Amino acid sequence: MDFRVLVLGSGAATPTFSRHCSSQVVCINGKRMIVDCGESTQNQLRQYHQKIQSINTIFISHLHGDHFFGMPGLLSTMHLCGRTEPLTVFAPVGAKHALELMFEVSGTELRYELNIVEMDFDEPRVIFKGNRFVVKAFPMHHSIPTYGFLFEETDIYLNLKKDARSMYGLTDADCIRVKMGYDLVMPDGTVIPNSELTLPRRLPRRYAYCCDTAFDPGLVDVLAGVDLLCMESTFDSSFADMAEERCHCTAAQAATIAKQAGVGQLLLTHFSARYRESTPLLAEATAIFPNTVCASDGAMYEVMNRNA
Ligand SMILES: [Zn+2]
Numbered sequence: 001m002d003f004r005v006l007v008l009g010s011g012a013a014t015p016t017f018s019r020h021c022s023s024q025v026v027c028i029n030g031k032r033m034i035v036d037c038g039e040s041t042q043n044q045l046r047q048y049h050q051k052i053q054s055i056n057t058i059f060i061s062h063l064h065g066d067h068f069f070g071m072p073g074l075l076s077t078m079h080l081c082g083r084t085e086p087l088t089v090f091a092p093v094g095a096k097h098a099l100e101l102m103f104e105v106s107g108t109e110l111r112y113e114l115n116i117v118e119m120d121f122d123e124p125r126v127i128f129k130g131n132r133f134v135v136k137a138f139p140m141h142h143s144i145p146t147y148g149f150l151f152e153e154t155d156i157y158l159n160l161k162k163d164a165r166s167m168y169g170l171t172d173a174d175c176i177r178v179k180m181g182y183d184l185v186m187p188d189g190t191v192i193p194n195s196e197l198t199l200p201r202r203l204p205r206r207y208a209y210c211c212d213t214a215f216d217p218g219l220v221d222v223l224a225g226v227d228l229l230c231m232e233s234t235f236d237s238s239f240a241d242m243a244e245e246r247c248h249c250t251a252a253q254a255a256t257i258a259k260q261a262g263v264g265q266l267l268l269t270h271f272s273a274r275y276r277e278s279t280p281l282l283a284e285a286t287a288i289f290p291n292t293v294c295a296s297d298g299a300m301y302e303v304m305n306r307n308a
């Protein structure tokens, strides 16, 4: 099952020539979803050959412009290009009013159904159920209401042992049932236990997106053991005071959360425009959590089992 993240924008606050504002496409089991929608998200979708009309679910972490101001343009383009499929947006309270006002003053009457689900809760909860995955949202500490997102596989199919198919003469239909966990019933009524046909079940893969947030050890519980953690790293430690004041994280703080949560890999993002290169941020983070990479616009990241 495919599970990957395409970064469209890895910059903070203001775009630069090399980094656009926050946005990603998360693809799970063939479904593509947008996470955050900063300015120029629609251009980046085209740049990286993502069909915008195939996207029908968008998650917005918070309503700061660098995560949200791409929405009116993207939704309007979907309309102008003839969209008829419904679209659902999960976002903090205020998104509905903001978008409706934009459409009202611009005289735009969307020809598709736009469902805006506003998030207003204090505990992690499942907000979306897809085909063999769920999405949970959890509150974070930032200067306005902000949510992180956790994408989690469910209903993991089993893998067949190497010779199972030929040894028992499995049909395609048999294979599907066995992969789903059922025992095999032979034509003569003999039952072959599922464990004789399949390898041990692997753990569900999980991807977490935390952007924007202040340093908050309280995140460790919800992030415990995720396979890939994408976390904001707006500053290096020499700007720790500014990070605290603006409710952002340093690279060292993101790495500390990754280490304490025992994640598989850390993907840093949301870099201040003051950094032409992410090298100092990467160096700071890897000193604490070695398996760290810095996001680049246009780069794809696979979500793999952390012990694979
Ligand atoms: Zn931001």
Ligand SMILES: [Zn+2]
Pocket: 062, 064, 142, 212
């Ligand atoms: Zn913000």
